[in-house]
Amino acid sequence: MQGPSSRRSLAGAALVAACACLAAGPSPAEEAAELRGFRIGMAVSDLPSEGYTGFACGARPETALDGWGGFRACPPDPATGLREVRFRYDDAANPLARLHDRYAGTKVGGQPVLLSLLIGEGARVEGLRIRTDPGARLFERKRAMLFGEQVKNRYGEEGWTCTDAAPEAGEEPVGGVFIKEHCDKTTADRRFSLDRWLYRRAGEDLRRFSGGTAVTILRRGG
Template sequence: MADRAKWLATLLVAGVLSTPALAQIKPNAEDVQAGLVPAFTIWDVKLGAPVTDIPEMEVVDISCGTNGGPPSTQLKTFAEYSKCQAEPSGLREIYFANDDELDYIAKALDSEYRVQQGGTTIYAHPIVQSALVDEQGVVRGIRIITDDRAELRDRRLAVTLAKNLKGRYKAWQPVCEDIPPAAGENPVGKEFTHEICTGTNPEGSQDFRMEATFLRKKGQEALNRETQQVNRGYFESRTRFEVVEKPYAPSTGSAR
């Protein structure tokens, strides 16, 4: 186990093993114990179970969520979920981050191939993740939004997370709709994406909604009109995903 951990960490630091390649390595018990993958991720959150079932020793930064933004009120434990304000649905957003030891090892070694600052990723995409909890403290949904604070390359690729999620939820028979540009929206180069997908699990007990965007909003111009220099990062690339138990419905909070 120790040899495998050392080997993977060495490849990561050397740049032989990239972040996407690392994401394809199937986690096993030894890797989790070695800190190569988080012991608990958003996929381990069980809908219908108490939020206090989430192992607090395996996650960090438990807080009230802000609908994809940075965490707000810090919570000592998941049992303090009621301190978070309920959304219109009645659910409370409880943010937490992955405790990814490998990320800190890589950062300590000043590796440009670190997993991702903060360690919270899925399919190698930096994300903001949260559990959606009802008044009794039962998890009724999960919310995943690509992290706008990520480095430019990761942020540009954020829209592609939607493809991974379509594959993961293929059995839910997603129905997708392309949304035309709104006033002031423009392509990034020749690319424009605004897609909304919905689906229901085979048992009919859970629904998901996903919104993916890659576009320039009003004011996000490719060139600075005064200097004629390229405006790096002046675009929106984002994937927003939410799955909830019925009778709750996924929020329509826009990815725009």
């Protein structure tokens, strides 16, 4: 029988093995995957049938789906023609979620996020969208804009073209920091769009600031 320390060690080892964190670069076996077992270009029929829940249209979150195959119930994006399917990690399928709430929920790189697959008419995954969760706890929202640095680290610091926007009327720094950054990057087979922001409205409670990161990864030509 294993003692408490052994169980803790096994849990820690399992976490390291299971966590697909953007903060670390991909291993050779994972190089083609953007997140966990999701690879841009894979067929909808090959998407995992277990471990995920909460399927809904990204553009219409009130439209629940039975699974990946219901993507055509979601409206196509006017610009790309892709259909966005939002989903969550299923805590019931994650034994680590029962050990501590830090392992529970839908997280990437330790940050609570909203995840979507972008699916084309050919029933293939053409893109992935990750947005930090605006409903996360205060201390997690405070560091949400740092997730953008993890994205750049994961996909390479070079090649990003970034612009910084000035504050608009009524927008103020948070703790002396103001960020409204947009970045683009193109590689041989991917197009990346990254946004980071941190500011608050003048006169609002300090806890009601706006801060986060959103990244969209598209197959080039998709």
